[in-house]
Amino acid sequence: MAGAAHLSAAPRDDRPSVFEVLAQDNLMAAVRPAVKHAVRVLAESSPSAFGWLYVYSDELYTVLDYILQRHYLKKYAASFAENFYGLKRTPMLPHSSMASQTLPRKEYIGSLACLVILPYIKLKFDQLFERWRQEVADGMHTAQTLLNKLCHAFLAVYPFLHMLWAGAMFWFQLMYVFGKSHYHSPFLWLAGVQLDNLTESDIEAQEKTHMAKSLADFANASLSEKLRFVSRQALTGVAVSLSTGLSVGVFFLQFLEWWYTSDQNTASLTALPIPEPPRAVHSDMVPNLPSICPLCHRTRTNDTALSVSGYVFCYPCIYNFVKQHGQCPVTGYPVQSSHLVKLYLPDS
Secondary structure (H helix, E strand, O other), X not given: OHHHHHHOOOOOOOOOXXXXXXXXXXXXXXXXXXXXXXXXXXXXXXXXXXXXXXXXXXXXXXXXXXXXXXXXXXXXXXXXXXHHOOEEEEEOOOOHHHHHXXXXXXXXXHHHHHXXXXXXXXXXXXXXXXXXXXXXXXXOOOOOOHHHHHHHHHHHHXXXXXXXXXXXXXXXXXXXXXXXXXXXXXXXXXXXXXXXXOOHHHHHHHHHHHHHHHHHHHHOOOHHHHHHHHHHHHHHHHHHHHHHHHHHHHHHHHHHHHHHHHOOOOOOOOOOOOOOOOOOOOXXXXXXXXXXXXXXXXXXXXXXXXXXXXXXXXXXXXXXXXXXXXXXXXXXXXXXXXXXXXXXXXXX
């Protein structure tokens, strides 16, 4: 036992072990898909009422993540996951403000951008790459326009950029393992901070500093400043509620992640019941012949069904309509391009 104690114990320079820093990274990496899966289940149970939640789930998660991370960076000089594992952020260059257990403004803004903004931008680029790659494979973006040229250039360059980013992540982690770097992630390098273990004196100093600062600011503030103070406290309350919910639910994240992957392959005994078929829609858009597209009113080509409503259209017709309006043209149910299901008929 004594020979293996060094694997989890912090070194003398208060440097966290590689297991701690990777664990806090994996914690937040598991939160986003778990939240999106929960939103997807809610949207599928009632598309007309909660479909918009799934459409804007990335933006909603980013806003909540911003409120949460902003609170923890201001109060604990750490992200939610880092504070959960007893870590803190310290600037690489010494600052006098760290005596009050708060990050300097430059490192605070850089940390907030690297925790919230950059992951959101990376996620949107990944989604754009997958969407454009599927569209090019389906024969779209063939016209010689500026947008199509940018699309093909993006599809050619982005895999190499993604490879460079993944390689940089691996290189930083490798250097951290061998003690050659203070950063295990390029995000920390960009923010200009490193991770250290949180001590009992740090916790006591944080609580005393923020309590005294809050009381002094409120007592000496004007009416407008008091209103801003109350609004900041409301945001703090939202952040505390989010952190409490995540702290309680973090033990179920692995179960949700397993559920998310398993229900795509095998039917679950506790799965939601099959919803009723959509009600009959009496609309001029519904053609009399089943082989006619409801949008162009011509014989369908490249048949594509909407999984939300079940209606079948021409692929170019329904793709452009969904991209522009985000709903089924017949039923009005909110949909995304991922709900398009291409049909391969035996006689086609």
